[in-house]
Amino acid sequence: MSINLRTVYAFAREMYPKTSKETIQYGTAGFRGKAEFLDSVMFRMGVLATLRSRYRGGSVIGVMITASHNPEPDNGVKLVDPKGEMLEASWEAIATDLVNVSDQELEQQVAKIIKDNNIDVTTSSQVFVGMDNRYHSPRLLKAVADGVIALKGNVKEYGIVTTPMLHYFVVAANTKEAYGKPTEEGYYDKLIKAFELLRNGRLENGNYRNSIIYDGANGVGARKMLQFIKRMKGTLNVTVINQGIGVGKINEDCGADYVKVQQSPPKSMPEDVKPYTRCVSVDGDADRVVYFFTDDKGEFHLLDGDRIATLIAGYLMELVTQSEISLRLGLVQTAYANGASTDYIVDQLKFPVSCVPTGVKHLHHKALEYDIGVYFEANGHGTIVFSDNAKATIAQVAQTKESAKTLLLLIDLINETVGDAISDMLLVETILNHKGWDVQDWISSYNDLPNRQLKVKVQDRNVIETTDAERVCVKPEGLQTEINQVVAKYKRGRSFVRPSGTEDVVRVYAEAATKEDTDNLAYEVGLLVQKLAGGVGPPLTKPNSSAHL
Numbered sequence: 001m002s003i004n005l006r007t008v009y010a011f012a013r014e015m016y017p018k019t020s021k022e023t024i025q026y027g028t029a030g031f032r033g034k035a036e037f038l039d040s041v042m043f044r045m046g047v048l049a050t051l052r053s054r055y056r057g058g059s060v061i062g063v064m065i066t067a068s069h070n071p072e073p074d075n076g077v078k079l080v081d082p083k084g085e086m087l088e089a090s091w092e093a094i095a096t097d098l099v100n101v102s103d104q105e106l107e108q109q110v111a112k113i114i115k116d117n118n119i120d121v122t123t124s125s126q127v128f129v130g131m132d133n134r135y136h137s138p139r140l141l142k143a144v145a146d147g148v149i150a151l152k153g154n155v156k157e158y159g160i161v162t163t164p165m166l167h168y169f170v171v172a173a174n175t176k177e178a179y180g181k182p183t184e185e186g187y188y189d190k191l192i193k194a195f196e197l198l199r200n201g202r203l204e205n206g207n208y209r210n211s212i213i214y215d216g217a218n219g220v221g222a223r224k225m226l227q228f229i230k231r232m233k234g235t236l237n238v239t240v241i242n243q244g245i246g247v248g249k250i251n252e253d254c255g256a257d258y259v260k261v262q263q264s265p266p267k268s269m270p271e272d273v274k275p276y277t278r279c280v281s282v283d284g285d286a287d288r289v290v291y292f293f294t295d296d297k298g299e300f301h302l303l304d305g306d307r308i309a310t311l312i313a314g315y316l317m318e319l320v321t322q323s324e325i326s327l328r329l330g331l332v333q334t335a336y337a338n339g340a341s342t343d344y345i346v347d348q349l350k351f352p353v354s355c356v357p358t359g360v361k362h363l364h365h366k367a368l369e370y371d372i373g374v375y376f377e378a379n380g381h382g383t384i385v386f387s388d389n390a391k392a393t394i395a396q397v398a399q400t401k402e403s404a405k406t407l408l409l410l411i412d413l414i415n416e417t418v419g420d421a422i423s424d425m426l427l428v429e430t431i432l433n434h435k436g437w438d439v440q441d442w443i444s445s446y447n448d449l450p451n452r453q454l455k456v457k458v459q460d461r462n463v464i465e466t467t468d469a470e471r472v473c474v475k476p477e478g479l480q481t482e483i484n485q486v487v488a489k490y491k492r493g494r495s496f497v498r499p500s501g502t503e504d505v506v507r508v509y510a511e512a513a514t515k516e517d518t519d520n521l522a523y524e525v526g527l528l529v530q531k532l533a534g535g536v537g538p539p540l541t542k543p544n545s546s547a548h549l
């Protein structure tokens with residue numbers, strides 16, 4: 001097979017010319033932006049995925065077209081490496097250069113990647129592509145596929161799937177189906193079989209009731225949950241709201257990000273929902289999940305990624321202890337984790353905990369250092385990874401001990417390749433069922449510190465640089481000192497700022513002993529960002545109003 005790089009060049013110029021003059025950055029989870037500027041980015045990512053597949057000896061590489069929790073006009077692309085991880089960090093720079101060169105330089109840039117990485121372009125390659133349900137996703141999927149074809153690679157299109165499904169397909173194919181069948185049906189089968197075996201016919205237990213309300217964020221997570229329901233034979237009664245079929249924009253006034261950041265239920269919540277009903281929200285590509293409920297006074301309560309992580313970690317530790325096996329367990333968080341959750345993990349669970357920069361790629365890598373690594377972002381994005389040693393030990397002990405048998409089934413239920421909202425939800429349901437817990441039992445394990453996030457618009461968010469897992473701001477000079485002075489005024493105060501990697505904003509996080517203090521702290525730090533980091537746009541609104549969120 002010979003590759004004519006002229007083909008790449010001609011394709012790009014004729015079909016996918018580069019229309020944006022601005023430099024495009026590789027963000028927290030790949031490239032993201034307004035959909036109308038992304039055609040050339042997608043074509044080039046198809047080219048890159050093909051090169052990466054050849055570089056990795058023909059292993060399958062995944063390309064997911066989605067802008068996750070972003071608003072509907074945005075789109076984006078996430079690349080999946082052979083073991084289901086996000087694209088290796090060293091290739092992020094290669095990807096960035098490739099999307100930013102002009103159409104005229106493209107041929108030369110592709111040749112450079114081939115030469116620098118010693119890629120044999122005559123070998124075979126395989127790229128799996130999936131997309132969310134944004135209306136511009138099919139157009140962008142075609143651009144990715146054309147990029148693959150331009151380099152004579154093989155492309156398999158999965159159509160509309162969740163991000164974690166695509167990760168699963170990649171790993172299933174690369175493990176020659178040891179992980180499961182690389183099909184949609186294979187994915188449902190694997191999860192549902194494990195879930196039903198774990199229920200073992202006991203649908204309700206203690207305070208646990210067998211029904212939930214599921215907010216699908218008008219995204220692909222809604223459609224796929226409807227598929228789960230069809231196949232689950234009533235083992236869990238799920239009512240899907242924000243289905244996104246015909247009405248409703250993706251993530252608008254609903255979904256995991258809205259619920260977490262606004263700290264309120266989706267706007268379209270049915271009025272007749274009984275107090276203490278378990279509700280879940282997933283995000284636009286269904287890799288995040290948060291739980292919430294409203295109490296009998298109408299007050300909203302959130303059970304976010306930190307809660308999910310602590311619930312899972314505690315349960316896994318119980319099972320490991322009962323199984324009398326010695327494994328290294330650890331939990332990974334980011335600076336956004338609620339301080340109370342970290343205290344609970346360290347003081348009560350006595351679990352080693354570490355803090356890494358935002359972005360699942362960082363958490364995933366850290367979690368791999370443990371035999372059982374639990375990682376979750378506060379926003380509900382996370383999973384659990386098991387080392388080969390853990391799997392082998394558990395399988396052996398499972399021959400004689402029930403607790404280890406349960407662990408083995410949990411491994412099948414968990415999508416280890418990346419955070420998976422549906423798999424995570426089924427896992428939480430399993431644990432609550434086994435413990436006989438309702439949401440009140442769950443939330444009483446510790447009290448969250450009130451917390452708040454603000455988005456501050458600045459001229460160039462890259463003027464902010466951070467260190468120490470983003471908890472300390474080193475640029476612009478003086479900002480951290482002023483933040484420290486403000487934080488010192490508040491009991492249990494903690495605050496940090498960082499540039500978002502998915503939106504053109506600076507994020508401010510604050511927590512403190514009371515809600516009022518938290519709102520004031522966030523506001524004061526927001527003002528500092530505006531003052532010292534080139535704030536633009538309207539002035540921040542004083543606390544006790546959500547207008548500035």
Ligand SMILES: CC(=O)N[C@H]1[C@@H](OP(=O)(O)O)O[C@H](CO)[C@@H](O)[C@@H]1O
Pocket residue numbers: 028029068069336358359360377379381499500501502503507
């Ligand atoms: C505070 C927050 O929730 N940040 C999110 C958000 O990243 P930012 O870089 O903060 O925009 O999107 C990422 C991708 O989904 C996710 O990994 C991350 O946790």
Ligand SMILES: [Mg+2]
Pocket residue numbers: 068069283284285286287288
């Ligand atoms: Mg997402």
